[in-house]
Amino acid sequence: TLNLTPAGRDVLRNRKPITLTKPMEVVARNQKARAGAIECDEALFERLRSLRRKVADERNVPAYVIFSDVSLREMARNYPTTATEFRRIPGVGEQKLKDFAETFLSEIKNYLVGNPRRTFSSRLDLLRPPRGSRLNDSQTETLRRFQKGESVDQIARARGFVASTIYAHLLVAIERGKIADRDRFFTLREEKEIAAAFQQISDGRLVDVSALLGNKYDIVLLRIFRAFATRRQVNPS
Structure with missing residues (x-):
């Protein structure tokens, strides 16, 4: 059986108009926006x-x-x-x-x-400028030694860190615009090889890029390459 509330009986008795609401299709619109982006x-x-x-x-x-x-x-x-x-x-x-x-x-x-192939800019999330511009004390010391000409291995030994930590410091420095010289990290051949791999991986997942390159480059080096590429697109000059 159906039960009417007092408000429902009032609607029937006085023939009041009823307004039906339609759920907002938020998910569908968000999906469309993501696709269109x-x-x-x-x-x-x-x-x-x-x-x-x-x-x-x-x-x-x-x-x-x-x-x-x-x-x-x-x-x-x-x-x-x-x-x-x-x-x-x-x-x-x-x-x-x-x-x-x-x-x-x-x-x-x-x-x-x-029709010719067209080229497109990188994803917007990769083009956001990094937050802040200052390095912490440890990152600053790594950068100072790197700019003096010390290699990653030399800095790691002198500071008592593993090489991956030094690379992580340098990655932050690149993202902050403190390092512009890619030659210390990659040869021209390596740059072309890595760039070609990134072009083939549509979502830019580093594990997939690394696999495509035969896992010959450490993930942190691929992050460094991507950081240089991002800086170049944000500041093309």
């Missing part, structure tokens, strides 16, 4: 959206079941053309790789026949 090739993105709709209709499922907008934007940002590259796109697991790689890779390859 990913800079990509918009023309390719629209082609991939059309392809997604076609595949979804053929399978009689909602479009988001095939791929999210985030995944499509990452495809339109990174232009994967091989199964290995496609697998690195967020949202592409083993099953979707098996089911959709050939179809979507074909669309991307066809697009690239008549």
